[in-house]
Amino acid sequence: MGTFGTFGISASGLTAERLRMDIIAGNLANANTTRSADGEPYQRRFAVFAPIEEPGQRSVGRGVRVVGIYKDRRPPKLVYDPNHPDADEHGFVSYPNVEPVREMVDLITATRAYEANVTAFNAAKNMANKALEIGR
Amino acid sequence: MGMHLWGKTDRLLAAGLDVSARRAQVLSHNIANVNTPGYKRKDIDFRRVLQQVNEEIERGEKGAMEARTPGSIAHQAAVRNDGNSVDVEREMAYLAENSLRYNSMVEILNRRIRLLRAAISEGRR
Numbered sequence: 001m002g003t004f005g006t007f008g009i010s011a012s013g014l015t016a017e018r019l020r021m022d023i024i025a026g027n028l029a030n031a032n033t034t035r036s037a038d039g040e041p042y043q044r045r046f047a048v049f050a051p052i053e054e055p056g057q058r059s060v061g062r063g064v065r066v067v068g069i070y071k072d073r074r075p076p077k078l079v080y081d082p083n084h085p086d087a088d089e090h091g092f093v094s095y096p097n098v099e100p101v102r103e104m105v106d107l108i109t110a111t112r113a114y115e116a117n118v119t120a121f122n123a124a125k126n127m128a129n130k131a132l133e134i135g136r
Numbered sequence: 137m138g139m140h141l142w143g144k145t146d147r148l149l150a151a152g153l154d155v156s157a158r159r160a161q162v163l164s165h166n167i168a169n170v171n172t173p174g175y176k177r178k179d180i181d182f183r184r185v186l187q188q189v190n191e192e193i194e195r196g197e198k199g200a201m202e203a204r205t206p207g208s209i210a211h212q213a214a215v216r217n218d219g220n221s222v223d224v225e226r227e228m229a230y231l232a233e234n235s236l237r238y239n240s241m242v243e244i245l246n247r248r249i250r251l252l253r254a255a256i257s258e259g260r261r
Contacts, residue, residue: 006157006164009161009168012168013164013167013168020171049172050172051165060158060161060162060165060178061161061162061165061178063164063165063169064172110171112224113167113170113171113224116170116224117164117168119167119228120160120164120167120227121164123160123164123231123234123235127157127235127238127239130238131153131242134242134245134246136246
């Protein structure tokens with residue numbers, strides 16, 4: 001695999017972090033969605049990552065993959081608003097369990113991780129270019 | 137004693153390039169898994185692996201030039217709350233160091249090839 005395997009590894013990191021950003025954007029966009037397709041309030045979603053590697057200490061590793069996207073099972077936020085069409089019999093509206101501050105922090109983490117993968121990609125690219133100079 | 141176009145140094149340099157390229161792969165793997173809970177960082181001890189290659193060359197084995205799979209070291213350094221031991225700053229520093237080492241080895245190899253070329257053309261350009 002050598003130098004070219006590194007590109008795939010960094011690309012897997014870029015894809016994973018990009019997906020995380022997509023999910024965070026979806027959470028923020030639906031921070032006030034009280035009625036999703038199943039009639040329930042929107043539930044916060046999050047991605048779960050796992051490394052791609054063969055078992056054993058000697059494996060080099062081939063990047064990261066997204067195992068799945070899961071729904072946050074924490075209870076919704078209840079807001080008293082009897083006039084809301086989605087209010088229950090006690091006048092409470094269930095709002096999504098999305099916390100914008102937490103999402104913003106996750107967004108920053110994903111952005112920084114994305115940039116780190118870009119740097120690793122560029123380092124591999126520079127090395128491959130340098131290898132082309134051998135014997136010139 | 138036979139005459140060899142490629143000496144011990146050239147073979148060591150080639151092996152060094154190989155190990156360095158593989159280390160870039162391991163470091164990229166660490167960076168790709170910076171947000172994977174429970175992931176433990178890996179690394180290749182450049183000096184140790186090259187020492188092994190050197191010993192093989194000393195013993196007259198030819199294995200140094202072909203692709204090797206050096207062992208990864210699973211470091212148990214400072215672990216974050218989620219059980220991940222990747223520190224982006226450290227990975228970046230290692231990545232820069234590794235690239236620099238790779239580039240310098242290419243540079244040295246090039247100079248040796250230039251010397252060889254000079255010898256082949258009997259000093260003429």
